[in-house]
Amino acid sequence: MKLFINGEEMIVPDDVTNVEELLDYFKLNNKAGIVERNQVIVDRSLHAEEAVTNEDRIEIVHFVGGG
Amino acid sequence: MKERYSRQILFSPIGENGQRKLSEKHVLLIGAGALGTSNAEMLARAGVGKITVVDRDYVEWSNLQRQQLFTERDAVERIPKAVAAADQLREINSEINISGKIMDVSIHEIEELVEGVDIMIDATDNFETRLLLNDASQKYQVPWVYGACTGSYGLSYTVVPGQTPCFSCLLGSVPMGGETCDTVGIISPAVQIVAAYQTTEALKLLVEDYKSLRRNLFYFDIWKNQQSTIKVEKLKKDDCPSCGQACTYPHLDPVNLSRTAVLCGRDTVQIRPANKGKRNLDELFDRLQAIEGGKVEGNSFLVNLTIEGRRLVAFQDGRVLIHDTKDISEAKTLYNRYIGG
Secondary structure (H helix, E strand, O other): OEEEEOOEEEEOOOOOOEHHHHHHHOOOOOOOEEEEEOOEEOOHHHOOOOEOOOOOEEEEEEOOOOO | OOOOOHHHHHOOOOHHHHHHHHHOOEEEEEOOOHHHHHHHHHHHHHOOOEEEEEEOOEOOHHHOOOOOOOOHHHHHOOOEHHHHHHHHHHHHOOOOEEEEEEOOOOHHHHHHHOOOOOEEEEOOOOHHHHHHHHHHHHHHOOOEEEEEEEEOEEEEEEEOOOOOOOHHHHHOOOOOOOOOHHHHOEOHHHHHHHHHHHHHHHHHHHOOOHHHOOOEEEEEEOOOOEEEEEEOHHHOOOOOOOOOOOOOOHHHOHHHOOOEEEOOOOOEEEEOOOOOOOOOHHHHHHHHHOOOOOEEEEOOOEEEEEEOOEEEEEEOOOOEEEEOOOOHHHHHHHHHHHHOO
16 A cells, blocks of 8 residues: 655555554554644544555654653 | 844844844743753844743763754863853853753742743753643743754644643653653754744744744654644644643642653763752762762762762752663662762
8 A cells, every 4th residue: 555654655564454553563653643644633542443545645743852 | 232133123024123022022941952052042142132041951072962052161061051051142142131040840940930931942851841841831821832853853833822732732641751862862953953943933922923823733854854744723622631621730730740850862860859958069079078989079060979880960959860870770779879868
């Protein structure tokens, strides 16, 4: 499946079917962050229910502490 | 005065009127590390009337790669960052009021510091202090600008009480661990991008050009050539404990506060005693000199003990930094062994 993640075209395995699995794939699930799918923020409690489909535009932003 | 700020006054969103407003405003900067020194220098050059810089740490060699107000001499002499930064800022602009405070910002401190301040800039290295700042911002209705970076990645967001979602709304739960300057490093240009966004937002707030505020969460990875923004209005929660209708400001409650902290970018644990009294550094210096196998050094701000392959640094306000360890219990043992509760 082809996705645009943070503006960059990426191919992810077809067994990634929802936002939670996508975050797992990028090992980002234990980080505080915000996910946007096609310019709509996905509620944190609905990550497992929000499907990702071919050519979706996904933004993933995680908070860091450094400064 | 006019010549000094002429190019900024020529910039029409600021102009004469904006410049006058800048000269009447007070900015509180929490942290004088990479983000703190960069923001502070820009704001001082811009002519902000009063700048207060607060930091708990002192200058070390590993800071010099990116913390722009510090020199080799500051590192050699272990000058507290708040002092070194304030001195340098006064050299840059002697016409404004600059205050450097050696202080670990916690509940009591933030409630005092925020008084009379127009905006706060986040230049801290941890989430606990940011949440403290966020709650103080809501309680006292003072906007603040979040900024953070690690590696080549960074992000920024402006919180305006009563208008935008607050930092707690965006963050959800407090992250456990995660990347720090300690684990993934940091490059200076990432710092400068975040600081540029923070200072620009600060200038908009200070000249009261509210309609120009960004209002989005901005983030980038300058090494991967990525940058984007997310619209976050939707994340505002009516039941948020920090900014919601029945808010309780949980991060201003001592119950939710830790007494020890591992410092970002440093193999260091800080211990902050419950006793808020001042530490007698002369007495401590004499006492530590009697210890066999230890090396004691000091200046008027701190006492440094090297022993057992570790380094303990005691500040006048009671805090002790234990270097060369991330283990809190080991740090407490060393603290109790040499400094004493």
